[in-house]
Each structure stands twice: as structure tokens, then as C-alpha cells.
Amino acid sequence: MFRTLPLNISQGLAALTPELLVLGLAFLIIAADLLMPPRRKKRLLDLAAFGLLVCFIFTLPGIFQPAGYIFNNMLVVDPFSGFFKLIILASAVFMLLMSRDYKPLENNKTGEYTALVVLVTLGMMLMAGASDLLMLFLSIEFVSLIFFVLVGFLRHDVKSSEGAVKYFLLGAFSSAVFVYGASFLVGAAGASNFASIQRHLNEYGVSPLFIVGLLIMLVGFGFKIALVPFHMWAPDAYEGAPTPVTAFLSVASKAAGVAVLVRTFISLLPENANVNLILAILAALTMTVGNLVALTQNNVKRLLAYSGIAHVGYIMTGFIAYGVFGIQSVLIYTLAYLFTNMGAFAFAIAIYNKTGSDDIRDYAGLSLVNPLLSFVFFIFLISLAGIPPTAGFLGKLLVLGAALDSGYAWLAVIGVLNSVVALYFYARIAYYMYFAEPRLREELKPSGALKLIMAVSLFFVLFICLFPEKIINITGQVAGILRAFNGL
Amino acid sequence: MIFSFINGQLITYGFFLLFAVAAIASALLVVTVKSVMHGALFLAAFLLSVAAMFFIFDADFLGIVQILLYIGGVIVLILFAVMLTSRVSSRLIQQTNEQKFPALLVCSFLFCLLAYVLLTSGLKGFERPLAEGGITKDIGRLLMTIYVLPFEVASLVLLGALIGAMVLVGKKDE
Numbered sequence: 071m072f073r074t075l076p077l078n079i080s081q082g083l084a085a086l087t088p089e090l091l092v093l094g095l096a097f098l099i100i101a102a103d104l105l106m107p108p109r110r111k112k113r114l115l116d117l118a119a120f121g122l123l124v125c126f127i128f129t130l131p132g133i134f135q136p137a138g139y140i141f142n143n144m145l146v147v148d149p150f151s152g153f154f155k156l157i158i159l160a161s162a163v164f165m166l167l168m169s170r171d172y173k174p175l176e177n178n179k180t181g182e183y184t185a186l187v188v189l190v191t192l193g194m195m196l197m198a199g200a201s202d203l204l205m206l207f208l209s210i211e212f213v214s215l216i217f218f219v220l221v222g223f224l225r226h227d228v229k230s231s232e233g234a235v236k237y238f239l240l241g242a243f244s245s246a247v248f249v250y251g252a253s254f255l256v257g258a259a260g261a262s263n264f265a266s267i268q269r270h271l272n273e274y275g276v277s278p279l280f281i282v283g284l285l286i287m288l289v290g291f292g293f294k295i296a297l298v299p300f301h302m303w304a305p306d307a308y309e310g311a312p313t314p315v316t317a318f319l320s321v322a323s324k325a326a327g328v329a330v331l332v333r334t335f336i337s338l339l340p341e342n343a344n345v346n347l348i349l350a351i352l353a354a355l356t357m358t359v360g361n362l363v364a365l366t367q368n369n370v371k372r373l374l375a376y377s378g379i380a381h382v383g384y385i386m387t388g389f390i391a392y393g394v395f396g397i398q399s400v401l402i403y404t405l406a407y408l409f410t411n412m413g414a415f416a417f418a419i420a421i422y423n424k425t426g427s428d429d430i431r432d433y434a435g436l437s438l439v440n441p442l443l444s445f446v447f448f449i450f451l452i453s454l455a456g457i458p459p460t461a462g463f464l465g466k467l468l469v470l471g472a473a474l475d476s477g478y479a480w481l482a483v484i485g486v487l488n489s490v491v492a493l494y495f496y497a498r499i500a501y502y503m504y505f506a507e508p509r510l511r512e513e514l515k516p517s518g519a520l521k522l523i524m525a526v527s528l529f530f531v532l533f534i535c536l537f538p539e540k541i542i543n544i545t546g547q548v549a550g551i552l553r554a555f556n557g558l
Numbered sequence: 559m560i561f562s563f564i565n566g567q568l569i570t571y572g573f574f575l576l577f578a579v580a581a582i583a584s585a586l587l588v589v590t591v592k593s594v595m596h597g598a599l600f601l602a603a604f605l606l607s608v609a610a611m612f613f614i615f616d617a618d619f620l621g622i623v624q625i626l627l628y629i630g631g632v633i634v635l636i637l638f639a640v641m642l643t644s645r646v647s648s649r650l651i652q653q654t655n656e657q658k659f660p661a662l663l664v665c666s667f668l669f670c671l672l673a674y675v676l677l678t679s680g681l682k683g684f685e686r687p688l689a690e691g692g693i694t695k696d697i698g699r700l701l702m703t704i705y706v707l708p709f710e711v712a713s714l715v716l717l718g719a720l721i722g723a724m725v726l727v728g729k730k731d732e
Contacts, residue, residue: 141706144707144708179728183725185721186721186722208708208711209711212714216718219725219726222726254675278675278678279676280679
């Protein structure tokens with residue numbers, strides 16, 4: 071079933087087709103930026119979105135391929151990495167379409183912006199497939215470095231700079247912690263690629279040094295996906311960044327972080343190592359803190375940042391189950407989160423372009439001027455809260471089911487209680503839209519691109535919940551192959 | 559020879575201890591001295607001690623890179639930045655805050671934990687005879703064979719950093 075391959079370079083490159091296409095696109099954008107007249111630079115965003123869509127189509131077969139290592143075990147190509155590459159590419163396309171119509175980004179270094187977005191997409195795709203500690207570190211650095219710049223892209227906005235500096239300082243610190251932990255692993259196992267480490271573990275078992283190294287690496291991962299208590303950078307970075315970057319950061323970067331976290335733990339941590347309790351406590355903390363702090367937020371970007379933290383807690387809840395069902399629930403939750411969050415952010419941009427404010431109190435009266443749009447946003451909100459018939463519900467159901475299945479009933483109870491808390495602040499936005507004293511008088515006219523994002527997101531948010539068989543089948547296969555390939 | 563009773567390994571060990579103590583002492587000073595300028599200089603001392611340790615363990619390539627990049631590049635940059643911002647260089651800064659005792663507690667706990675796992679794990683290190691041409695030749699060969707993909711990706715990271723730097727300092731589009 072598995073190719074165990076000391077492949078030569080050309081075969082390795084063939085397996086990397088999606089990444090190479092994205093790389094080619096990045097070079098194309100850089101070259102086109104030089105040639106295009108400044109007034110038409112907006113076309114670059116369209117070009118990049120179209121190019122990434124093509125890459126998306128080329129990546130689709132990736133979720134049905136057999137698993138195997140390429141480039142001397144540096145990268146692994148398997149359905150799991152293929153799945154996350156698709157999520158990353160999809161959110162990059164959404165993000166580029168949003169950027170077209172986000173006012174502060176207009177005529178503001180569009181060429182460089184687009185090139186950076188395409189490069190960071192490539193970095194995250196490499197992250198999803200990394201199977202060597204060196205490659206893992208390099209790709210995480212690649213992604214972080216570019217995101218620091220993207221968060222601080224609005225140089226004349228104090229908040230953007232503040233967010234970027236906080237993100238940079240904590241990100242650099244967490245990278246150092248990550249490398250420190252990785253060095254323990256290399257010291258204990260005598261190799262840096264996952265295949266050799268697995269061989270070593272099968273032969274000699276785990277040492278305390280190895281487990282501690284892995285937990286230190288978890289701190290590094292925790293920063294990247296904003297686990298509590300390593301989440302301090304997230305709200306400021308999310309608030310300061312240009313909104314499309316916030317959306318990208320909250321979906322793609324988190325998905326890539328979840329991918330490496332799951333892969334590292336599944337392939338390097340034997341099930342008898344008993345660190346699941348630590349993960350469970352982190353998950354419970356993350357859900358609770360994220361939701362409780364979100365209660366008092368009035369800025370929609372900050373609110374979505376804290377709710378994003380809570381969602382990572384749910385994803386971790388599913389992951390603790392560790393088995394095929396647990397991984398499957400993580401995949402479905404991430405997919406649901408992609409469409410729901412992208413839809414919500416597209417909506418936030420539409421409002422911002424009209425009012426110049428991210429305050430949810432300025433949403434008052436929206437239902438009177440844009441009844442249809444308000445209803446669509448309402449659906450995204452209930453998907454975030456996890457109410458049927460939306461994708462968020464299915465994700466939450468599976469994640470909590472996986473926790474129950476693996477004997478973490480207390481965690482599932484905390485998850486359910488948190489959903490109730492979350493319902494309050496999502497409903498609060500709905501309250502302002504429907505019942506508060508109107509502040510919006512004029513109709514919003516979102517651009518075609520934003521409408522497209524909302525329509526596609528809405529379709530999938532409903533589709534995933536109403537016709538889940540296909541997706542459950544596919545994710546089941548993906549998780550099964552990951553589990554079988556890394557059986558320890 | 560009069561000193562023949564001292565064997566080579568002992569001398570190596572002695573030098574290692576010397577530089578290890580120097581590294582730890584200067585690292586502590588970096589985070590305790592109140593003048594930014596002095597902090598930067600102690601950081602240079604720390605990096606030099608680490609470079610010396612690389613030399614002691616035959617990792618001469620790493621030692622040279624450490625000196626070239628960190629002391630030649632990073633420290634010089636830091637010194638420039640400190641000197642150009644006169645408000646910082648002339649002021650004394652308290653590096654600790656009211657959280658220092660809890661932080662100390664956590665750090666001591668971490669120290670004990672790490673010391674415990676390191677001492678009990680029985681790390682042996684990887685004894686390997688040096689290839690002809692030393693470690694530099696080894697690194698060169700590995701970069702072009704096993705580690706060719708990370709090597710290429712590193713160049714992309716630099717490309718991203720280059721564009722990013724242009725964004726952060728460049729003028730706005732016309």
C-alpha cells in the first residue's frame with residue numbers, strides 16, 4: 071500500500087507539482103509587478119487568485135494518493151498533507167479576492183503584497199508536508215517571517231505596527247523554544263527525520279528526554295496556533311492586520327499549524343506515553359479563556375480572534391482522541407472553520423468599506439437596509455456557534471464525540487458549556503443587526519468578489535452539514551492512511 | 559616534555575569549562591546590566607564563547623559562521639541601532655519587573671526538570687571519525703545531497719525576507 075521510496079529527484083519533484091506551481095506563480099507575480107503600469111496593479115491579485123485556483127485543481131488528486139516520503143525523508147506526500155494543502159490554497163484564493171476590495175490596501179504596494187501572499191502559501195504547503203525537524207523548522211520560519219510583514223503591512227496605521235511588533239517578538243521567542251525542544255529530540259533519537267526517529271523509538275522506546283523535548287516543541291506550536299496560555303499575541307495581531315490578512319492568519323496559518331502538530335504527535339509520540347492529559351488540559355483552558363474573553367469584545371476582528379482561539383481548543387479536543395475518529399473530526403472541524411470564518415470576514419470587510427469601523431455596535435440596523443446579507447451573516451454566526459444545520463455543528467458534534475469516545479467525558483462537558491457561552495457573544499452581534507436602534511442608513515453594496523466569497527462559503531457551510539456522507543468518507547480515509555502510515 | 563602528564567582530552571575539557579562559564583556569565587550579564595550598550599557588548603562576548611566551544615568540538619565551520627554572522631553582522635547592527643537612537647543609549651533601563659520572583663520560580667523548576675531529564679537520559683553523543691577535509695566538506699556534501707530540499711527552501715525564505723524588507727522600508731506606490 072505504501073511506496074517506501076528512496077526516490078530520485080525527478081520523481082520527488084513530480085510529487086511536489088502543486089508546490090512548484092505555486093513557486094512559479096510567485097516568480098510570475100514578481101516579474102509582472104515590474105512590467106505593469108501602477109494603475110492596473112489590481113490585476114495582479116486576480117492573476118494570483120486564478121493561479122492558486124489552478125494549483126488547487128492540481129492538488130485535488132493529492133487527497134487520494136498513497137503515502138510516501140520524498141527528498142530523503144524531508145517531506146511526506148500523503149492524503150493528510152493533501153487535505154491541508156487544499157484548505158490552505160482555498161483560503162489563499164478567498165483572501166486574495168477579499169484584498170481586491172479592502173480599502174486600506176488599495177494602491178498600496180499591491181505587487182509586493184501579492185508576491186508575499188503567494189510565497190507564504192507555498193511555505194504553509196511545505197509545513198503541511200514536512201516530515202523532518204529541520205524542514206519543519208525552516209517552513210515554520212518561512213511562514214512566520216512573511217506573516218510578520220503582512221500583519222504590519224499598513225505602515226501608517228499604529229495598530230498594524232503594534233500588532234506586527236508583538237507578533238514578531240513572541241513569534242521569534244517561540245521559534246527559539248521550538249528549536250530548543252527539537253534539539254532534545256535529535257539528541258535522544260540521533261536523527262532529525264521522522265522515519266528514522268520512528269525506527270529509533272521502535273527499537274529503544276521513549277526516554278524522558280524525548281517526551282520533554284516534544285512538550286517543549288508543543289510550546290512552540292502553541293504560539294503558532296494561539297493555544298492558551300501562548301495566545302497573547304493573537305488579539306493584537308488580528309486587530310492590527312489588514313482584515314484579509316487577519317482572515318488568512320486565522321484560517322490558513324492555523325490549519326497549517328494544526329497539520330504539523332497532529333503529524334508530529336501522531337508520528338513521534340507512542341500512545342502509551344501519557345501526555346494526553348496535558349493536551350486535554352490545554353484544550354479545556356483554550357476553549358474557556360477564548361470564549362470568556364470574547365464576551366466583552368466590541369471590535370469584530372478582536373472578537374473573531376478570541377473566538378478563533380476557542381475554536382483551536384475544540385480542534386485540540388478532537389485531537390486528544392488520537393485515533394482515526396479523532397483525526398477525522400479535526401479535519402472536518404478545520405474544513406468547517408475555513409468556510410465559516412472566510413464568510414464572516416468577507417462580511418466584516420463589506421461593512422468596514424462602508425462605515426470605516428470594525429465596531430459591532432455599528433452593525434445596528436443592518437437588517438433593515440440589507441435583509442438578505444444580514445441573514446447570510448446570521449448563518450455564519452450560527453455556524454461559528456455550532457448550531458444546526460451548519461458545518462460548525464457537524465464539526466463540533468464530531469469533535470465532542472471523539473472526546474467522549476476516548477474517555478474524556480469531562481472535556482466534552484466543558485466543550486458543551488463553552489458552546490453556550492459562545493452562543494451569547496455571537497447572538498449579541500445578531501442582536502445589534504436585528505433589534506438595536508439603527509445606525510446604518512444606507513444600503514451596503516458589497517463588490518462582486520465579496521459576494522462570491524459569501525456565496526461559496528454559504529453553500530459549503532450548508533452542504534457540509536446537510537450532505538455529510540461524502541466528506542465523512544473522504545476524511546475517514548485520509549485519517550486512516552495517516553494512522554496506518556505512522557503506526558508506532 | 560614536562561607537561562606530558564596532561565593528556566589532550568583533559569586540556570580540551572578544561573577549555574570547554576572555561577568557555578562554558580564565560581558564556582553563562584556573559585549571558586546573565588546581558589539580561590541584568592542596565593545600559594543597553596553594555597548589554598550588546600556582553601552579548602558579543604557570549605556569542606564569542608559559543609563560537610570558541612564550536613572550535614573546541616571540531617565544528618570549525620560553525621565557529622566561523624557564528625563569528626561572521628552573529629558578531630560581524632548582528633552585533634554590529636545592534637550597536638549601530640543603539641548608537642543612532644541616542645535616547646536609548648544614554649539611558650539606564652531596569653530589565654526586571656515586579657514579576658521577577660514568580661519568573662524565577664518557574665525558571666528554577668524548568669532548570670531542575672531539564673537537568674534531570676538530561677542527566678538521566680544517558681546521552682552518548684555521536685562519536686564519528688572526522689572525514690578528510692573536516693566538517694566543512696561534510697556539510698557541503700550533505701547540503702547538496704540529503705539536505706538539498708531544505709537548502710533550496712532556505713533561499714526562498716531569503717527571497718521572502720528580501721521582499722518583506724522592501725515593503726517595510728520602501729515608499730508607497732505612486
